[in-house]
Amino acid sequence: AYDFIEKPFKADRLLLMIERALETAKLRRENASLRVQAEGPSQLVGNSPFMKATRQTISRIAKTNSRVLLTGEPGTGKNIIAKAIHKESDRADGPFMTVNCAVLRPEHLEIELFGTENGPMGGPSQAGMLEQANGGTLLLDEVADMPQKTQSKIVRVLQEQKFQRVGGQNKIEVDVRIIATTNQNLEDLIREGAFREDLYYRLNVVPLNIA
Numbered sequence: 001a002y003d004f005i006e007k008p009f010k011a012d013r014l015l016l017m018i019e020r021a022l023e024t025a026k027l028r029r030e031n032a033s034l035r036v037q038a039e040g041p042s043q044l045v046g047n048s049p050f051m052k053a054t055r056q057t058i059s060r061i062a063k064t065n066s067r068v069l070l071t072g073e074p075g076t077g078k079n080i081i082a083k084a085i086h087k088e089s090d091r092a093d094g095p096f097m098t099v100n101c102a103v104l105r106p107e108h109l110e111i112e113l114f115g116t117e118n119g120p121m122g123g124p125s126q127a128g129m130l131e132q133a134n135g136g137t138l139l140l141d142e143v144a145d146m147p148q149k150t151q152s153k154i155v156r157v158l159q160e161q162k163f164q165r166v167g168g169q170n171k172i173e174v175d176v177r178i179i180a181t182t183n184q185n186l187e188d189l190i191r192e193g194a195f196r197e198d199l200y201y202r203l204n205v206v207p208l209n210i211a
Contacts, residue, residue, distance in 0.1 A: 003017055003021070005017055024124075027108065027111065027112075027126075050211070054081070054210075057208065058081060059088055061085055061206050062084075062088035063088070063090070065089065065090065065091075065177060067177065067178045067179065067180070067202065067203055067204075067205040067206065068082070068085060068179045068180070068205070068206045068207075068208060069179075069180050069181075069182070069186075069203045069204040069206070069207050070082060070179065070181045070182075070208050070209075070210060071181070071182055071183070071186075071209045072183065072209055072210030073183055074183050076211070078141075078181040078183075078210055079139065079141065079181065081208070081210065082139045083096060085137075085179060086136070086137040086177075086179075089137070089177070091135065091136050091137055091177055094134075094136025094137070095133050096133070096136055096137050097132050097133040097136070097137070097138050097139065098129075098138075099112055099138065099140055099141065100141045100142060101140060101141060101142050101143055101144075101145045101146040102141070102142040102145040106147040106149065109150055110153070111126075111128065111166055112129055113128050113129055113150070113153075114128040114130060114153070114166050115128030115130075115165045115166065116128075116165055116166045116167055116168075117167040117169075118167050125165070128165065130163060130172075130174050130176060131172060131174060133174070133176045134174045134175060134176060135175055136176065137176070137177045137179060138176050138178055139180070140154075140178060140180040140181070140203075141180075141181050142181060142182060142183070143181065143203065144186060148195075148196065151195070151199050152196065152199075154199060155196065155198055158178065158199075158203075159202075161173060162174070180203045186204075
């Protein structure tokens, strides 16, 4: 059940309710798909010198509670390392949430991150990933693909640890550790004007390149 409508009803109101329900269902499917992608292996396997060194680095990083920027080519295990950092941190009992900045349209990305006060098209309110990750870790996967408008909002979140839901007025305070990944050169994107320099420095507190 999504909502109810009283009889007698007007056809245009019924159509609007159906449109809202379909949009909400679509967002929920996208959320479920992204959560499935966020699951999967979370342990580093292997005893090579590189893997041993990587595990040692993760152990050092995990306890700092600092933001981490993981860089490297696709398929190098950045998401697995992000999960490992979370599991070895003091936030291990908290949630680990993932937002893939490359797969969502800009308007849906903001809803995914910040949630909505009244829901899409006036539907029920819903919490975004920032709220759901409170007390834990939020992974901004492929952060280079984040639209600049959203980048500026994330800068404010990192400054204040507060944000507003889409369509909302009240400030919501959260305690979230941010880990970001990218397979692009952010310094090149900064020079091209495609990525905010202030966001780069706030994310790049602890840089880790995965060869």
